[in-house]
Amino acid sequence: MISFMDLTREYEFLKLELNESLQETLSSGYYIMGPALKEFEKNFSRYIGTRYASGVNSGSDALFLALKSLGIGKNDEVITVAHTFISTADAIVLNGARPVWVDIEPDSYLIDPERVVEKITPHTRALLVVHLYGQPAEMDKLNEICQEHDLYLIEDASQAHGAEYKGSKVGSLGDVSCFSFYPTKNLGGYGDGGMVLTKHREVQEKIRNLRDYGQQKKNLHTKIGINSRLDEIQATILSLKLKYLDSWNKKRRKLARIYHDQLTPGVRTPQEKENRKHVYHLYVINAPQRDLIQRELFKNGIESRIHYPTPVHKQPAYLPWRDSYLPCTEQVPKGILSLPLYPWLKEEEVNRICEVIDHASM
Ligand SMILES: Cc1ncc(COP(=O)(O)O)c(C=O)c1O
Known part of the structure; x- marks a missing residue:
């Protein structure tokens, strides 16, 4: 049996070190907004190369609070993609704004920068870009558009820790x-856990306020906020794991290379675009015989997934925002398949997966 993801292998590796750190945190008496969170915020913002960081409860909250802190709400439009995890779009709708969909590129499945400008209206406030599967989007072009049209550029980097665009971290x-x-x-x-990063001090102050019941200081509530704080236990685990992130991403890239070299020509493998470092959060192939391949993998005890089978604008909850025609976004889910890829996956397991796919594609 080859699982899509097996976190017990990671835990076995980290167990001793992790138990020691957790013991320290547990005995400290601080469980929310304590020293472990401060330390992780400092470590992660340094790693990414952005000045300010705020730990929150989840990636979904990070997106919701990011938009709220920029004052995005009713009558505003936010440009994004429909080929993503639902939370990207939910953050827009939950803030009362309207998601405006842009189609994806056929090779990378990332936002097509050539299609953005035609979607800008006087109501557009921001572009919410997703570095999907671990590959950075075309940030120079997107930044240029945002500057020209006075839009905020927000990155959903939930799948791209450590990925780089022209040498800078997403x-x-x-x-x-x-x-x-x-x-x-x-x-x-x-x-669960998440983080909002920003280079703007005023945005940071708003996030800090909003994540803590709108509290500016003890018992002074200046905004309607929520409770969304990364807890001390998660912060401890994340600080420890951050030390390994680069080496784990290296392993992902090595395994991706093996897939790439072994998979048959009938299967399209992910392409790392120029000037970008893909960190393969997901290894997504595309093949016309996708269902057959998935069945064959299953018969051989190998799990695979589809990220994502239905684009957001076709989900029942998104009926009011369904209007766009997005040919690539609608075509891509018919052929994509995510294969197991995580740092603890063994090379012989990748070889076995390739063998089964090869057999199914003949
Ligand atoms: C692209 C993307 N955005 C947002 C999220 C939401 O993150 P979370 O599950 O931590 O709320 C995820 C994670 O699942 C994601 O992959």
């Missing part, structure tokens, strides 16, 4: 960036 390339630390992410906690 999460440092826009006005505000959002990360998820869901356990299966390249950097994941052992529960």
Whole structure:
């Protein structure tokens, strides 16, 4: 049996070191907004290369709070993609704004920068870009558009911890960036968690206020906020795991290379675009015989997934925002398949997966 993801292998490796750090945190008496969070915020913002960081409850909250802190709400439009995890778009709608969809590029499945300008209206306030599967979007072009049209550039980097665009880490390339630390992410906690990063001090102050019941200081509530704080246990785990992130991303890239070299020509493998470092949060192939391949993998005890089978604008909850025609976004889900890829996956397991796919594609 080859699982899509097996986190017990990671835990076995980290167990001793992790138990020691957790013991320290547990005995400290601080469980929310304590020294472990401060330390992780400092470590992660340094790693990404952005000045300010605020730990929150999840990637979804990070996105929601990022938009709220920029004052995005009723009558505003935010440009984004429909080929993403639902939370990207939910953050827009939950703030009362309207998601405006842009189609994706056929090769990278990332936002097509050539299609953005035609979607800008006087109501557009921001562009919410997703570095999907671990590959950075075309940030120079997107930044240029945002500057020209006076739009905020927000990065959903939930799948791209450590990915780079022209040598800079994603999460440092826009006005505000959002990360998820869901356990299966390249950097994941052992529960929910997220982070908002920004280079703007005033945005940072708003996020800090909004994540803590709108409290400016003890018992002074200046905004209607929520309770969304990364807890001390998760912060401890994440600080420890951050030390390994680069080496784990290296392993992902090595395994991706093996897939790439072994998979048959009938299967399209992910392409790393020029000037970008893909960190393969997901290894997504595309093949016309996708269903057959998935069935064959299943018969051989190998799990695979589809990220994502239904684009957001076709989800029932998005009926009011369904109007766009997005040919690539609608075509891509018919052929994509995510294969197991995580740092603890063994090379012989990748070889076995390739063998089964090869057999199914003949
Ligand atoms: C692209 C993207 N955005 C947002 C999220 C939401 O993150 P979380 O699950 O931590 O709320 C995820 C994670 O699942 C994601 O992959």
